[in-house]
Amino acid sequence: MSGILRWAGSIAAGTAVGQGIVMLATPWLARVYTPADFGGLALVSTVSNLAATAGPLRFDLAVPTVPASEVRGLVAASLGAAAVLAAAAGIVVLAAGRTGRLAALPPGVAGAALVAGGVFLPAAYQAAAALLLRRRSPAGLGFVRGSQGVLFTALAATRAAGLLWAHVLSWAAGLVALREVARRRRPDDVSAREAVRRHWRYPALSLPGAVLDVVGYSQVVWVITAAYGAAALGQYAQVQRLIAAPLMLVSASLGQVLLRNSAPLADDPTALAALAGRVFSRLCAAAAVLLAAVAVAGEPALRLVLGGQWLVDGGFLFAVALAVCVRACVSPLSVLLLTRRRFDLALGWQAAYCVSAATMLRLAAGRLTFREFCAAYAAHEVAFYAAYSALIWYALRSPRVPLGAAPAVTDP
Numbered sequence: 001m002s003g004i005l006r007w008a009g010s011i012a013a014g015t016a017v018g019q020g021i022v023m024l025a026t027p028w029l030a031r032v033y034t035p036a037d038f039g040g041l042a043l044v045s046t047v048s049n050l051a052a053t054a055g056p057l058r059f060d061l062a063v064p065t066v067p068a069s070e071v072r073g074l075v076a077a078s079l080g081a082a083a084v085l086a087a088a089a090g091i092v093v094l095a096a097g098r099t100g101r102l103a104a105l106p107p108g109v110a111g112a113a114l115v116a117g118g119v120f121l122p123a124a125y126q127a128a129a130a131l132l133l134r135r136r137s138p139a140g141l142g143f144v145r146g147s148q149g150v151l152f153t154a155l156a157a158t159r160a161a162g163l164l165w166a167h168v169l170s171w172a173a174g175l176v177a178l179r180e181v182a183r184r185r186r187p188d189d190v191s192a193r194e195a196v197r198r199h200w201r202y203p204a205l206s207l208p209g210a211v212l213d214v215v216g217y218s219q220v221v222w223v224i225t226a227a228y229g230a231a232a233l234g235q236y237a238q239v240q241r242l243i244a245a246p247l248m249l250v251s252a253s254l255g256q257v258l259l260r261n262s263a264p265l266a267d268d269p270t271a272l273a274a275l276a277g278r279v280f281s282r283l284c285a286a287a288a289v290l291l292a293a294v295a296v297a298g299e300p301a302l303r304l305v306l307g308g309q310w311l312v313d314g315g316f317l318f319a320v321a322l323a324v325c326v327r328a329c330v331s332p333l334s335v336l337l338l339t340r341r342r343f344d345l346a347l348g349w350q351a352a353y354c355v356s357a358a359t360m361l362r363l364a365a366g367r368l369t370f371r372e373f374c375a376a377y378a379a380h381e382v383a384f385y386a387a388y389s390a391l392i393w394y395a396l397r398s399p400r401v402p403l404g405a406a407p408a409v410t411d412p
Contacts, residue, residue: 020149021149021150021153022149022152022153022241022245023242023245025153025156025157026238026241026242026305026306027305027306027307028157029153029156029157030238030305030306030307030309030310031307031309032159033156033163034231034234034309035230035231035232035233035234035235035238035309035310036229036230036231036234037163037234038163038233038234038235038237038238039104039225039229039230039231039232039233039234039237040104040163040164040230040234041163041164041167041234041237042221042233042234042236042237043104043221043225043230043233044104044105044114044118044164044167044168045167045221045237046214046218046221046222047089047115047118047119048118048119048121048122048167048168048171049122049214049217049218050211050214050215050218051082051085051086051118051119051120051122051123052122052123052125052126053126053210053211053213053214054085054123054207054210054211054214055078055081055082055085055086055119055120055122055123055124055126056078056079056081056082056123056126056127057077057078057081057202057203057207058202058203058206058207058210059074059075059077059078059081059195059196059199059202059203060074060078060126060127060129060130061130061202061206061338062074062199062202063075063078063127063130063131063133063134064130064133064134065134066195066199068188069186069188069189069190070190070195070198070199071131071134071180072180072181072183072185072186072189072190073189073190073191073192073193073194073195073196074192074195074199075127075130075131075177075180075181076180076181076192076195077192077195077196078123078126078127078177079123079124079127079177079178079181080192081123082119082120082123082124082127083120085119085120085123086116086117086119086120086123087116089115089116089118089119090112090113090115090116090119091112093105093111093112093115093116094108094109094111094112104164104230105164106164114164114165114168117168117169118167118168121168121169121171121172121174121175122171122174123174124171124174124175124177124178125144125148125171125173125174125177126174127174127177127180128144128173128174128175128176128177129141129144129145129174131176131177131180132144143173144173144174144176147170147172147173148170148171148173149170151166151169151170151172151173152166152167152169152170153166155169155170205343206338206343206346208347209343209346209347209350209351210350212347212350212351212353212354213350213353213354215354216350216353216354216356216357216358217327217357219354219357219358219361220236220357220361220377221233221236221237223361223362223365224236224365224370224373226365227362227365227366227373228365228370228373232370235310235311235370236320236374238306238310239302239310239311239312239316239317239320240320240324242302242305242306243290243294243298243317243320243321243324244321244324244328246286246290247283247286247287247290247324247325247328248324248328250283250286250328251283251327251328251329251331251332254279254283254332258275258279258332258333258335258336269340269396269397269398272336272339272340272396273393273396273397276333276336276392276393276396279332279333280329280330280333280389283328283329283332284329287325287326287328287329290321290325291318291321291322291325294317294318294321295314295318298312298314298317298318298321299312299313299314299317302317313371315371315375316371316374319371319374319375319377319378320374320378322378322381322382323374323377323378323381323382326378326381326382326385326386327381327385329385329389330385330388330389330392333389333392334346334388334392336392336395336396337391337392337395340395340396340398342395342398345391345392345394345395348391349384349387349388349391352384353384353388356380356384357380360380361373361376361377361380364376364377
């Protein structure tokens with residue numbers, strides 16, 4: 001546990017530097033850009049989030065644990081898949097033009113290039129993070145994490161790039177993954193095709209659920225845009241970014257570290273459950289502190305930070321914070337389903353969540369004010385993530401490991 005916390009702390013420290021710079025710049029950015037501008041940023045962010053998950057076809061999950069001879073092939077497969085998806089996305093945007101939700105994009109080739117970059121760079125970023133995790137380089141991973149916030153702030157502050165390009169280019173640190181593919185091939189290195197043949201279960205079993213997870217999570221963004229407009233989405237996204245930053249960076253860091261460090265415990269449900277309990281209790285304690293701070297000081301603090309054009313109603317802030325906290329407490333533990341090879345439970349929950357979000361949130365949006373909708377969304381998150389946590393505990397205590405033992409952790 002102490003080793004996991006040290007690793008997560010190093011990664012979170014780098015992310016905190018990047019996000020800290022973003023938060024320091026937020027009072028200025030919130031006055032330079034409108035809520036509608038931040039609404040467009042939130043929409044583009046759903047593309048990059050989906051690309052970070054689906055772009056590498058989940059082969060990045062295998063990189064930290066496979067034999068050294070398979071690393072180059074897996075990274076090449078990840079980047080090749082990302083390049084194909086990026087090209088396809090750019091062509092689709094170019095053919096569709098600026099219609100519907102695509103109206104927020106730049107016209108013509110510029111919009112297609114932005115979307116293509118927003119697909120490839122996040123996928124490359126995931127591959128780079130997996131390489132650094134494999135190499136036991138928390139400092140390097142923290143640097144890569146921190147670079148995202150630094151690049152976004154620097155580019156957005158110039159106003160020449162705008163928020164959308166600033167977001168896309170902020171993933172540029174992922175290009176370091178190209179070095180692995182470009183290095184001279186060693187005699188024992190397997191090809192990308194062979195690496196895919198050996199590890200096809202990662203996309204086959206985890207990709208559908210992961211895509212469902214991101215699509216389900218993105219539903220709130222798409223529903224708010226359709227029902228309440230880009231300005232309302234900007235209000236939601238900006239408040240979520242400010243409130244969620246501290247807890248989500250810790251949550252994301254713990255998830256990455258747990259994926260690697262739980263592999264040796266795959267056949268020991270008792271040890272895995274004990275580890276999960278310690279992580280979960282610490283996350284819940286942090287969430288309780290955050291919710292108390294939002295309830296007591298959230299409204300005056302955000303009014304001071306954001307200025308007069310932003311919605312900082314106390315009830316709205318608490319609903320957004322509650323939704324974030326529930327996800328942050330449970331999401332890191334979901335990687336333990338991969339460790340135990342319980343893809344069935346993960347996929348079942350993700351499908352149920354996606355369907356519910358796509359239907360229930362749309363029904364609520366047609367009947368509720370924006371503030372009421374945010375409260376309904378928070379209730380939806382509490383219900384579903386409580387069920388997810390129950391499924392995770394069940395998997396940890398179950399003796400069944402359907403696909404055999406988890407892969408051994410192999411040093412480079």
